[in-house]
Amino acid sequence: MIRITLAGCTGWVGKALVAAITAAPDLELVAGISRKAAGRDLGEAAGQPTNGLPIFATVAEALFVPSDVLIDYTKPDSVKANVLTAVAGGRHVVVGASGMTGEDYAEIDAAAREAGIGVLAAGNFSITATLLRRFAREAVKYVPDVEIIDYASASKPDTPSGTGRELAETLGAERMAGTSKPVSELGGARETRGAAIGAPHAVQVHSVRMPGFVLSCEAVFGLPDERLVIRHDAGTSAAPYVGGTLLAARRVSESVGLRRGLDSLMV
Template structure:
């Protein structure tokens, strides 16, 4: 069976790499693409490739007129929730590669996925090595209760924390024990400098750094008396690390119903 893919954000950093990868995949075909800036153009040519015979649509609603199995979304934080709900309503499984969604957003998406009988896979990072960061950090959190996250990205990234940092914090908050740091509510000075509290029941403090020279990096810092453990992932300038994980998720998204968060849930 050939998996029919609708790709939203087809001219973006990861989107262009996905167009090329889907074109080469033997078990997938790109049937529709979305990119407002390239509407009306061939999706292959818009991504710097030979023509694929797929015309780029200006909106996902237009693209969904073409039958498909999975919608992959690499657009913008302000658009991804509406895209996901629209795709589910149209009977598509969804892979979310766009960050910026919160717990309430995911709760709504989970309900919609159940009603639609379709699968949604959302991951803060589709890189295999970033997924290993999460797995190793989860193991460390079972033994070391004091943990904080530092999330690095380029100066132009609009959402904080990154999807990688947010997903990691929410996951760690569900398994960690109470740390020894003074609660933020008891601090003087400028409490905001302690970062944002993410997740529960025991939140994790996340600190976001935004400046030139970073692409995406994330580190979990664990502290114990007289010792410290840092587990860190650094992304390079290429989108290649995210492509294989995204296509893997697209293949799996048609096999389950409901919401799964994190590529590790499929490994």
Template sequence: MAIRIILAGATGWVGCALAPAIAAAPDLELVAAIARSQAGSDLGTALGGAASGVPVFASVAEALAVPADVLIDYTKPGVVKANARAALESGLAVVIGTSGLGAADYAELDEVARAHQAGLLAAGNFSITATLLKRFTLEAAKYVADVELIDYASAGKPDAPSGTGRELAEALTGVRQPATSRPISEVVGVPETRGGAFGEGPREVRVHALRLPSFVLGVEAIFGAPDERLTIRHDAGSSAAPYVAGTLLAARKVRGWVGVKRGLDTLLD
């Protein structure tokens, strides 16, 4: 039996690429879509093609009237948490590609997921190459003490850092060695220019978010040691295509556990 999917943010940048990919997969079925601006229409026509038979709703609450197994969310930071909670409380598994949530948010959602015996997978980036960025950076952090992140995105991106940068920074706090750089409490001038902090004390991770035209999404991990540096960087292009395969993999796997997992790397190997 095909996995029945509700796609939130179906007419957005990633949603436009995901919808036809779900439709083309023999083991997946797109049963409902959520896009406030196109509510009441057919998703196929909303995307500029032939009618698909997939209804578009204005909210997750309305879409949940359609029997489904998994909610995929590519919406906005301000609504994704409520969307995920509603789906979990209805017994659906959830895949989150929307950025903006942090460790405390996912701790709350983990409680909801466990209470309703449902699984949730959230990834700051569903690209395989971005997942390798995370894996290689966490490995390097075991051997090189000093690391900071630069998070690149377009001028209009509403959240900082990006989901990719946040997920990587939070993971780094658990594996990195104590930094040798001067503590922020001892920095004079404008301490805020040292970036935002994830974690506390010598194991905190500093993230510098750039928001400029011509960038799409990029994250750079810079390691420093005496007389040498290591840079690991991922840059996304203008297409949402790199996120499709990873998201569909998550949709296929997310019903296999209870609670929250973070990062596409948890599904690799």
């Protein structure tokens, strides 16, 4: 039985995870973390039947309850500290929250390796979003010019999304040099070319934030006289993210250090 502490237990994905973990025969939910719901019953706060489980305000407090894995679906301003606290406390970590940079992930990887702990982080735990990343990695072997457009609701607090950032970092490490004129050589408003993310060959990422979108991400590849677009669109339910998150919780302890992307578990 894998014992799980869930950070962000009253959020959009968190509530769906409470129900799914409770129903899973090989998983045991032992505590939740939510600053606003601290002190309440975890089941009741997540819209489920009361279950007698506690909600704590911080990860540090929740670590007093024995557990094996922390799942984090919190906010960009808290996820890094949560992960480092959990790693220091000997917990494996599954990261579904967005907002961290490549430098943040490098720091987490170093801390996890030193502690002998596994961390698995994904900008998106849905199967179809994972396939977007896999297909884009195949395409970038043959098409050097690629840019990413990241869509989300008007209220999303971070840009780009975790899906867009993770995809850009992956493709930036694997693509060949593109043929587009460097941003440094452009006139006008250079910001319209988006943000350069990834290395050694950064990918331009453009974030759209407006009503009418939940989460969408597309990789646009171009060759002379032809174009390929690979796109993922999310619906309004958190269900697509649940299965991948639970798969990660079951397998995060298999290796030491940080792994990025759900496709790291797909063979």
